[in-house]
Structures are given as structure tokens and as C-alpha cells.
Amino acid sequence: MKKFEDLMPPVDRIRKLTLPALSQRRMAGTSFEILNLAETVLDSLCKRGKKFDLFTEYFLTVSAQSLNAWLGVPNAYRGEHERLYSRLSPDLGKGEDSNPEDALEQLLDSFVRIASNDSIAPGLIDDLRRKQVSPTETGTICCLMVMAGLEPTANASALACLALGISDMSKVFSFSDLNVDELLRFDGPVFPGAFRWATEDTNIGGTAVFSGEMILLSLAAANRDESVFPSAKDLVPSRPNASQHLAFGAGLNRCVGAPLAKIIIQSSITVIEDFEFRKIETKWRDFALRGFVSIPAVPA
Numbered sequence: 001m002k003k004f005e006d007l008m009p010p011v012d013r014i015r016k017l018t019l020p021a022l023s024q025r026r027m028a029g030t031s032f033e034i035l036n037l038a039e040t041v042l043d044s045l046c047k048r049g050k051k052f053d054l055f056t057e058y059f060l061t062v063s064a065q066s067l068n069a070w071l072g073v074p075n076a077y078r079g080e081h082e083r084l085y086s087r088l089s090p091d092l093g094k095g096e097d098s099n100p101e102d103a104l105e106q107l108l109d110s111f112v113r114i115a116s117n118d119s120i121a122p123g124l125i126d127d128l129r130r131k132q133v134s135p136t137e138t139g140t141i142c143c144l145m146v147m148a149g150l151e152p153t154a155n156a157s158a159l160a161c162l163a164l165g166i167s168d169m170s171k172v173f174s175f176s177d178l179n180v181d182e183l184l185r186f187d188g189p190v191f192p193g194a195f196r197w198a199t200e201d202t203n204i205g206g207t208a209v210f211s212g213e214m215i216l217l218s219l220a221a222a223n224r225d226e227s228v229f230p231s232a233k234d235l236v237p238s239r240p241n242a243s244q245h246l247a248f249g250a251g252l253n254r255c256v257g258a259p260l261a262k263i264i265i266q267s268s269i270t271v272i273e274d275f276e277f278r279k280i281e282t283k284w285r286d287f288a289l290r291g292f293v294s295i296p297a298v299p300a
């Protein structure tokens, strides 16, 4: 089989094909399912009643299951997909021998198999089949959505949980204050930022940039720009221009999955808000994304 990167369709085609599955109407339908699914994950952790990992067993699991639901992965495949998703990143620390290339190959095969099946659940895979997209292209797009969406969303949800003071049981904001855009502005997961390459000699804010040079755009710094967001270091749920944040990037390459990510974050936080637990420690990750390796906790 060709290398994964060689199978990747052009960005504008990916956007066009995935747009209907991210429409307001579809998101409204999916949000109820995602809320239910987050409740079920938390219930099963509560029933266990002992130490659990808030990051891997709650936020990451909710993100993985939400992506499965949105893609329309049939129930019979969901457990195996969750295991493969967690092996796509060497940072997820599941203790398994996480060979990401091998996991990606298996995942692609599995998506291709699903897309070739006759009966599939409603979701992105079904949309693409109706548009006669080949199973290989469908599988490639689904893998991209998981690779680009899983970890940023789980980390954004966990960062939001910490920002809201939920984990310290020192809540200063109530659920009615929940403003996902402001939470993403305040502390987003994309780190160190987006990369671009200059196509011509130019000057940015007094610094000469030469054609071919790489530019690192710090989205986090932009989100704390005082001239755009007064009192930028404070979390202000009623901030009128919170949606101008750049946590999802901007322009042609702005995050395709932003509407879905916001629903997953909102559901994860809503469900965990009234659950009382005590964090034991927090292990931050130190590479590629701002976020976590694990957040061990016990029910209070």
C-alpha cells in the first residue's frame, strides 16, 4: 500500500467533503449523543469507586468515543478503534508497545473495511459513501480526523476543567457561565503553534523575514494579546469577543473540526461539573501539545 501521506487528498477537497457532517444541524443532533456518552463514561468510572485517570479514562475516552460516533464507526468496531487511537501517539502512555505506524496502518485498514461494508451507521463515513468517495480515500480522511482531533480535544477539555477550578473543588464559575470560546482562548492545547514558510521576502512587525524561512505562529500568545483581549490573563466568561480567539488557527487552514471539538469540550465539562473528586497529581506532557499524560484522581 502507498504511504499514508501520499494517500492524503488536497486540503480543499477534505474541507468540502467533511463540511456537511459539521453543519449546525448535524452538530445539534450529535450533541445529545455526545452528552449521553460522556455520562456513561463517567458513570462507569464512578461505579468503580477507586483511583482513576481523569485524563486517559475520562477526557481521552470521551473524545475517542465522540469521534467514533461522529464518523459513524459501527458498534462492533468501536472498542478496537479506541485501542488503536490510543496507540497513534507515543505520548499517551498506555504502557502498550505503542508503535504508531503499525497502529495507523491497522486503523486505515479497518476504516477501509467499514467503508466497503453495506450497512454503516449515519456519520461521515456514510456521507462519503453516498458521494461515491472510494473506501481508501474515506479511510485516509477518517484517520486524519482522528489524528488531528483526538488529542487536542481531550487536552482542551482537561485544560478547561482545570481553568474552571473543577478539579480543585473551588469552583468560581457556574455551568451557566460556560463559554467554550473563552476557555479555548484562555488556555488552548496547540503548542508551540502553527508553522508557515515565507514565500517571499517580507517584514513582519519590524523583523525581516526571507523567502523560504520558517515562521512559528504562537496561537497562545495571540490569544493573550492585551490589545485584542483586555485583561487577557483572566478567564472572563462574559468576554464579548471571546470567539475571536485563534486556538483553531485562522484562514485557509483553520481547524476543520472546530464545531465538533467545541461540542465535545462542552459535554465533557458539563458532565463532570457536579462530580466530586480529588486530584492526586497531574503529569503534564512536554512535547507537541500543551496538555497531559495523566491526571490520577479519586472520587471524593
Ligand code: HEM
Residues within 6 Å of the ligand: 011, 144, 145, 146, 148, 149, 150, 152, 153, 156, 188, 189, 190, 194, 195, 219, 246, 247, 248, 249, 250, 252, 253, 254, 255, 256, 257, 258, 260, 261, 262
Ligand atoms: C480543541 C480541539 C482542537 C484544536 C485546538 C484544534 C486546533 C487546530 C489548529 C490550530 C489547526 C490549524 C493548524 C495550522 O494552521 O497549521 C487545526 C487543523 C486541523 N484540525 Fe483541528 N483542532 C481541534 C480539534 C479537531 C477535531 C475534533 C478535528 C476533527 C474532527 C480536527 C481536524 C483538523 C484538521 C483535519 C486540520 C487540518 C486542516 C487543514 O490543514 O486545512 N481538529 N486544528
